[in-house]
Amino acid sequence: MQLKIALLAGDGIGPEVIEQAVKVSNAVADKFNHVIEWIPALTGAAAIDAVGDPYPDETHHACLAADAVLFGAIGHPRFDNDPSAKVRPEQGLLKMRKKLGLFANVRPTFTFPSLINKSPLKQERIEGTDLIFLRELTGGIYFGDRGRKDNGETAFDTCTYTRKEIKRLAVKGFELAMTRSKKLCCVDKANVLESSRLWRETVQAMEKDYPEVEVAYEFVDAVAMRLVQWPNSYDVLITENLFGDILTDEASVISGSMGLMPSASIGTQNALYEPIHGSFPQATGLGIANPLATILSAAMMFEMSFNLIKEGAAIRKAVDQSLAEGKVTEDLIEKNMKSYSTSEVGDYLVSIIK
Numbered sequence: 001m002q003l004k005i006a007l008l009a010g011d012g013i014g015p016e017v018i019e020q021a022v023k024v025s026n027a028v029a030d031k032f033n034h035v036i037e038w039i040p041a042l043t044g045a046a047a048i049d050a051v052g053d054p055y056p057d058e059t060h061h062a063c064l065a066a067d068a069v070l071f072g073a074i075g076h077p078r079f080d081n082d083p084s085a086k087v088r089p090e091q092g093l094l095k096m097r098k099k100l101g102l103f104a105n106v107r108p109t110f111t112f113p114s115l116i117n118k119s120p121l122k123q124e125r126i127e128g129t130d131l132i133f134l135r136e137l138t139g140g141i142y143f144g145d146r147g148r149k150d151n152g153e154t155a156f157d158t159c160t161y162t163r164k165e166i167k168r169l170a171v172k173g174f175e176l177a178m179t180r181s182k183k184l185c186c187v188d189k190a191n192v193l194e195s196s197r198l199w200r201e202t203v204q205a206m207e208k209d210y211p212e213v214e215v216a217y218e219f220v221d222a223v224a225m226r227l228v229q230w231p232n233s234y235d236v237l238i239t240e241n242l243f244g245d246i247l248t249d250e251a252s253v254i255s256g257s258m259g260l261m262p263s264a265s266i267g268t269q270n271a272l273y274e275p276i277h278g279s280f281p282q283a284t285g286l287g288i289a290n291p292l293a294t295i296l297s298a299a300m301m302f303e304m305s306f307n308l309i310k311e312g313a314a315i316r317k318a319v320d321q322s323l324a325e326g327k328v329t330e331d332l333i334e335k336n337m338k339s340y341s342t343s344e345v346g347d348y349l350v351s352i353i354k
Ligand code: IPM
Pocket: 074, 075, 090, 093, 094, 245, 276
């Protein structure tokens, strides 16, 4: 098979972790007789520096022309401490999600048996956790009207959702639930927010189309608590953009490291795969960044965009093996053990796959 993949490395540790995902993907492609054509394109602070736009048209066209997009990370401290900056790297990510119509962000949370002691949570609570968040990605407060009034003394951001936006995300949730344990949790704040009441109303009306799926409705504050208390009680969770952003960072604690969790962002035409972690600027160029979240994102890409299940499994198996053997970056290492660099981990995975 011929795979055409846009490659957006982005900022900070993005280029380093992307390099490993490319190595590993190429190794899998070789093994299973595929050919990958990589199309690199600029995004984030790197694109602001080069052309003044964090998601230039050229990059957009490269994404549209590709079968899938593999993305590293975005963000630079230079902008974080400057609230007056007019152009920010993160705007590139939001623009890209919107322009590519990537409305469903799929964020799995699972544990690795060999890393169960890495989580700060009690082993017996988290063992066997296997849940998936479907986070709405192109609506809500991220994209609503915002601004200042009263001479800048008042600021506002608005959360707007249409029934149509809620429904297309919920359809994905019901469909995913049907392939798993048929349990769906709709996360909202319907006791306070009107947009949440529309979520609940919309999802309730869909229940009759999926009679086998058992739907629970829970408030986001309660989910935040139960998620770390009883993560095993959840399977598929659907939620709006901001709640999903917050809860998926929280959920990554279950797996023991942010450096492990992959994600997919799905639209009607395009799909993008990226680690859930950020650009980790302090680690840039040090060779200590954990590449596994990006490599597992590449596994999701093989599986979801190309239906290449064996290929995805080969990557997952290699990751499991390197974790079990302790061939990992320093974030996962016990004291006094040798850690491996970002590229050594990538090379080791390649050697396993070969
Ligand atoms: C994420 C990130 C982004 C978000 C930022 C970088 C804009 O935190 O993908 O979760 O808030 O969506």
